[in-house]
């Protein structure tokens with residue numbers, strides 16, 4: 001097998017031939033492809049170039065099977081989804097105690113870009129909103145900015161199995177319009193939550209947000225977390241097993257910004273969204289979901305992505321607190337047999 005792309009398409013085509021789950025995903029795509037509510041993010045000028053009809057769904061199981069429908073090759077910027085994974089790297093670099101002294105794990109109930117710090121501890125509330133993510137990026141080790149960014153890109157490669165590029169126009173667009181992020185960084189500098197090389201850290205943060213991924217990458221990333229930190233196709237470890245639970249927990253409570261409570265109530269799968277239109281969702285021990293559709297709700301979450309995850313969660317009983325027999329048995333739908341359970 002020459003490369004990961006070949007392995008992935010072989011895995012997909014085998015699954016496509018045999019699995020009713022493939023048909024289920026096709027139906028889901030048809031069901032929501034003409035759902036046109038929501039709007040493309042416009043506060044970063046370059047993001048307005050996205051097309052509203054773009055829509056892709058990919059599911060990767062923890063045993064490495066891949067199912068996809070729609071535009072799973074379309075690249076877009078990862079945006080806030082990067083935050084969950086950079087948090088993992090910061091934990092590996094410094095351990096829990098130190099990271100937690102710079103960034104909390106409490107949901108804010110506020111928008112992703114709110115300039116609010118914990119009034120008692122002066123920390124940003126959590127690593128999934130901009131302030132906390134900038135503090136997390138500040139923690140990434142390296143002798144200089146180039147080395148720190150390289151470490152980030154290498155980490156994403158471990159999760160997805162392939163190299164990633166940065167969308168330079170998006171990066172520059174964010175850098176030139178990102179004064180709100182600049183403001184919160186200076187507030188955090190005032191409280192000693194970040195170092196004084198603000199522009200360097202912001203450059204890395206804006207570049208990390210501008211990494212290009214597709215829906216397949218997002219499914220591989222969440223499947224890797226679902227699989228205890230090991231990429232289920234390449235078998236490479238992307239995150240120290242000790243920190244997988246930290247990352248997934250904070251995704252569950254804070255990953256969908258101020259929509260996290262409703263997401264947990266209705267869908268119940270740890271997830272992270274980004275204003276580029278991606279969602280990555282982790283069903284621990286089972287599978288990862290990656291969706292892409294740039295039409296967002298008012299909170300910055302992809303509307304078609306929410307719908308897809310809601311259907312998957314309900315139909316296959318993926319909600320973490322589900323104790324009822326699901327309508328469909330996931331294993332049976334995936335391998336076409338009956339009676340197996342996960």
Ligand SMILES: NC(=O)CC[C@H](N)C(=O)O
Nearest residue numbers: 079080112209274275300
């Ligand atoms: N919610 C997002 O995806 C926002 C990330 C974006 N780069 C910002 O800093 O505003």
